[in-house]
Amino acid sequence: MKWLVIVLGLMVAIGAYFGYRNFLAPVAATPTAEVQLLPQASISSSIVSAEGFVVPGRWAELSFKVPGRVAEVLVKEGDTVRAGQLLARLDNIEARAAVIAAENAVKQAEANVQQAEADVQQAQTGVDRAKAALEVAKAALLSAQAQLAQVKRGATPEQIAQAEAAVQTARARLNQILAGARPEDIEAQAAVMLKAEAALRRAQAEYDKIAWADNKGESPQALALEQATLDYQAAKAQYERLKRGPTPEEVAIARAGVAEAKAALAVVKAGPTAEQIAVAEAAVVQAEANVQQAEAGVPAAEAVVVAAKAQRASAQAALETAHSNLDTARDKLADYDLTAPFDGVVSHVKIRSAEVVGAGIPVISLGDNSTWYVDTDDLSELDIVSVALGQQAVVRVDALPGKEIEGIVTKITPRSETKRGDVTYTVTIELKNADALPLKWGMTAFVDIQVGQ
Structure with a gap:
């Protein structure tokens, strides 16, 4: 009602002014x-x-x-x-609040775009991993197929020769143990022991020079003495072993090595068993299943990439809308200002x-x-x-x-x-x-x- 009175007053004033101007x-x-x-x-x-x-x-x-x-x-x-x-300027509290809300919406939309971009990168990494897993599965299948073929084919001459050589090596080792050490070996080891003993005495002398120090345990002389002691003990133990001859345990271990080598040679010459062939075939079947599973994983991972890119496009569109809304809010806020x-x-x-x-x-x-x-x-x-x-x-x-x-x-x-x-x-x-x-x-x-x- 107040507005109506003001408007009517203005109209009467303007009419009076023009009437006076034009006629009076x-x-x-x-x-x-x-x-x-x-x-x-x-x-x-x-x-x-x-x-x-x-x-x-x-x-x-x-x-x-x-x-x-x-x-x-x-x-x-x-x-x-x-x-x-x-x-x-007019009172613009609501317009300023709208600008703040639009700015917050832009920040959230920008965060959504960044997250969507990260999701695309992660999905692409998933595709790379799926393809790598497929290559690994294919390689494993080739290896399983090769192993099955080898099992069915039996041992090659080279494999038989290797098994026979292993038997001969085990026998030589047993004969060496049964024969005991040669005199010249004992004399050579005695010389090694004496040399180690001399080195130990020198190290002990050097250590005695700094034995009074508080931190002597961390000194180079202490470390040298410790190493010289270990060398001497090892040389002495080897000398005593050679002088004493083989123990029953060492002979038993050598005989077991010969028996194991003979058994392996017998297996190689006997050829594959039905059980070995079945195991190799089962390995091939499992490898084929792994390849099929890996092949299915690639398109599944690619579908995830497509979905992630669609989500990214949606987030980018939402960001553009948020920017547009912010521009509109700022334009409306500017309408409350009167500038020259x-x-x-x-x-x-x-x-x-x-x-x-x-x-x-x-x-x-x-x-x-x-x-x-x-x-x-x-x-x-x-x-x-x-x-x-x-x-x-x-x-x-x-x-x-x-x-x-x-x-x-x-x-x-x-x-x-x-x-x-x-x-x-x-x-x-x-x-x-x-x-x-x-x-x-x-x-x-x-x-x-x-x-x-």
Whole structure:
């Protein structure tokens, strides 16, 4: 209801203003001081005069794109602002919350894409492993088939020769043990023992030199003494074994080696048994089953890759959607800010903090005062036919008495307006060298357009 009252009040005020302007306001007299300097016939034929208002080279009535409550007004009338500068802002709590939610959604979508990419890599690794397992299974099958063929074929001459050689080696070992050590071997070992004993004495002497030290156990002399002791004990044990001769246990072990070699030779010469063939055949059957299982594993692993890639594509699409939603949320948040579209001066601020404004309703007027123009207000249809683009003009401003400003016609409105019952056209004159003048937006100006050129 409050809004309705405000809107009706604005409409009544605007109607009263235009009624006064068109029907009740007195018509301003055109200055004639300078005109009297020329003959009347020359004036009427070479100059067209009109009244107008000073306007900036570029101006705009700025409004918010969305309705809302004014949170802050950051400029005041007369402030110079730069393009993009924030002028006013509406309460944007909900819009900022939407941006934060959209940013979080983007982060989650990015994490999902990373996880999906990792899943694809893991699935691809599964394919590589499945293919490797297939190759291993095929190699195992070839080995099992080769083993079965060998079992069925029996021992080769080379294998029989190897088994016979093993028997001869075992017999030679037994004979050597039964014969005992030769005198020369005992003498040679005695010499080794004596050498080791001498080395032990030298090591003991070196160790005795540092026996008083606290850390003697970790010294190089202690390690050398320990090694010399071990060498001497080993040499002595070997000497005593040679001198003593073989023990019953050593003879028994050698005889068992001969018997084992003979048994192996007998097996080789006898050929494969039915049981050995059955075992080899079972190994082939198992290897074939392993190959079939490995072959089935490859397409299964590849299917996992396809599914993982589809999930990745879905995650990437979701990320694009999340980015789009974030852009939309940021654009909506920006609608709550009113910024300067160009460099200029704030001429009118129509809002205050805490007020509620509607979308599209002008709230701040901004003008670019780097250049100035005059828009005529009362140029009649009889005079407009004489005006052309590029014609020179002389402009006088009430606020600057005695000051004449050069100008040039830059725009002619092709459509008329009816003001106070008269048909008028608007002509725009660009003022030259006016940047240093104290001109203000809306000042009254009088224009003489030189149409006789």
